[in-house]
Amino acid sequence: MAEQSAIGAMGEIMCGIVGLFIKDKGLEPHLGQMLSDMLGTMCDRGPDSAGFAVYGGFEDGFSKITVQSSDPAGFVGLADGLADKLGAPVRMTRKDTHAVLRLAANLIPEARAILRLDHPHLCIMGIGDKIEIYKEVGYPTEVAGRFALSAMTGSHGIGHTRMATESAVTTMGAHPFSTGADQCLVHNGSLSNHNNLRRELKRRGMQFETENDTEVAAAYLSQQMEQGLSLGEALGRGLEDLDGFYTFVVGTRNGFGVLRDPIACKPAVLAETDRYVAFGSEYRALVNLPEIETAKVWEPEPATVYFWER
Amino acid sequence: MPTIDLAESGLRSLNKQLHDVGEGSNETHWDIINPRGAHAVAVGVNAAIAITIHGSTGYYCAGMNREARIVVQGSVGPGAAENMMSGSVTVMGDASQYAGATGQGGLLVIQGNASSRCGISMKGIDIVVRGNIGHMAAFMGQAGHLVVCGDAGDALGDSVYEAKLFVRGSVKSLGADCIEKPLRAEHLAVLEKLLGQAGITDVKPSEFKRYGSARKLYNFSVDHADAYG
Incomplete structure (x- = not known):
């Protein structure tokens, strides 16, 4: 990109x-x-x-990853797939071309690596306990x-x-x-x-x-x-x-x-x-x-x- | 006494009405309400009328003014009273950068502080600032007076021509070819007049220092012929 x-x-x-x-x-x-x-x-x-x-x-013990995909299909099965690999629950909230994934804070580095490898079409906009980032043309x-x-x-x-x-x-x-x-x-x-x-x-x-x-x-x-x-x-x-x-x-x-x-x-x-x-x-x-x-x-x-x- | 509400009327309509004021018009007092930071309010007025703007404005307020007496009951954005020809503009709050830039005449009074580049390339305008001014004030100022009751920022009067600069407080630094000069009787008289016009009564002319051009930068000197290339 x-x-x-x-x-x-x-x-x-x-x-x-x-x-x-x-x-x-x-x-x-x-x-x-x-x-x-x-x-x-x-x-x-x-x-x-x-x-x-x-x-x-903010939720104690949890962090968020904001991801972007111009193709809505990019979000299909995303949370479940990630949860399976991590062996821990992942909640996803979609907003138009963006989605916020919420998961245990200690799993963030691993989740980030999985996203990069398995979902290269997704752009990671921001990561943190509190931050959510949205941007579009x-x-x-x-x-x-x-x-x-x-x-x-x-x-x-x-x-x-x-x-x-x-x-x-x-x-x-x-x-x-x-x-x-x-x-x-x-x-x-x-x-x-x-x-x-x-x-x-x-x-x-x-x-x-x-x-x-x-x-x-x-x-x-x-x-x-x-x-x-x-x-x-x-x-x-x-x-x-x-x-x-x-x-x-x-x-x-x-x-x-x-x-x-x-x-x-x-x-x-x-x-x-x-x-x-x-x-x-x-x-x-x-x-x-x-x-x-x-x-x-x-x-x-x-x-x-x-x-x-x- | 027309009142124009900028929350209802468009900016172009306001400025057109002000431009259409003819000589000898009975509409000599105008009030502008709800400016809400709008740009180019009361620009290009060319009539001896009084205008009060009730609130703060954005870019280029009262630019190119000729003859009108304009008061802003708030603060102004960049480029207030830019290229003023005559008349007066009084800002009750603060002014953003390059207030009074290239002004050729008239009086600009800022009751609060002015930020950077106040009076840049001034060509005859008089500017009185009750508070402080930012850096690069009166850059390349050619004529007119800049009176600052508070402090001045960096590079005051950089590359100044013949604009006369008066600062009552501290000057963080002088720009290229700007030096302190003696405050003589004629300067005290100018200060007294300008402070009076600005309605400032608690400040004495003798408390100011005068700054101006050392005249080494803009005069051709045969000794420097090589440097001119």
Whole structure:
């Protein structure tokens, strides 16, 4: 599924990003509805494709794998076949071209290997205790509708609307990118040193699904966090090692981060109240949020790490 | 006193109504409600009318203004009051990047903070910022005044021509060919006038420092002939 052309690796000039990190548990049932509204306002920044990650539905001892198949036949007998091989139950929830497989957390590496071997047509979108990732080609509101985003619940979520300027419009080229358990990243901008960095990260054992620059940024942060850095520390390190234009919004199991490059051409607005933190590429994305009139609203500073953890 | 509700009326319809205001029109006060971050609100107005925008706007608010007095009761997105010719634009909240870019005249007042590239390539506009400004302010500024009551970010006045820059707080760094210059009586007078026009009464002109071009970058120097290639 990798994009073939080297030029195709470039990131996006425009694009819209939205993100929501809930502080007040009372809002968690509304996460999908709020994120869906926000995503809808950013359609004209990125009408080609859209994607989102939602963190929720945690069950102790279980993990989730989100898989994608453009052919519905790809899901037939998937859960049963996997359960047989693992010798343990697997629950599957299908949503359009995606399905979430839920199984015992300790079986994840084995399940991943089986999926790669027996179901090479399936794309693994994300793995984690809380994360579910959905992304497709299409107008963002239509994509959100296909996956029923507005009915989803959870503690935080990140969405992206993509305007592909130089690379193909494909499912795997859409954001978010996930390169580590419960981690995801969306990006507005383009990186200039991603080829070098990708080689470096491959040498250190990271695997890549595409030639996309954003995936390199995601893998870079995953690698830093694997070495023990917190999300905030990893973002800080990124300022030294990532060259190019970027506004990143990053999700981890319990955290939510924002980073802009030192030139800060790519737009960003943050809003915070006692109940939530919200990110939008523009203020338009935030206008329907509760108490936005009294929220603290500001433009994140260049080269400054912002992150929240619960 | 027309009130336009952007939740009901389209942006093009709003701007057309504003463009259609003729000389001597009785409709001298306009209120715009529910902007909700919309782009290009009140762009290209060419009449001596007063416009109040009740809320925050997106990109390019009040761009290319001529003669109108526009007040935004909120914050503005990138490119506010871009290429203003005359009149005034007052932002009660914050401004995103390149506010007042390429402005040729008039007064832009930002009561909050302005982010990066404020007054980039300014050509005669006066800009007064009550709070702080971000990096690369007044980049290649040719004429006009930038008055900052708070602090300035990196690379203030990079490659500046003859725009005059006044900062009351700290300056993180000066850009290429921008230097501090003495604050003389005529500068105090300019500051007094601009602060007065902006309605800022608790700040004294003598508290500012002046910055401007060292004139080494944009003047041809025969000693550097080789470098011009």
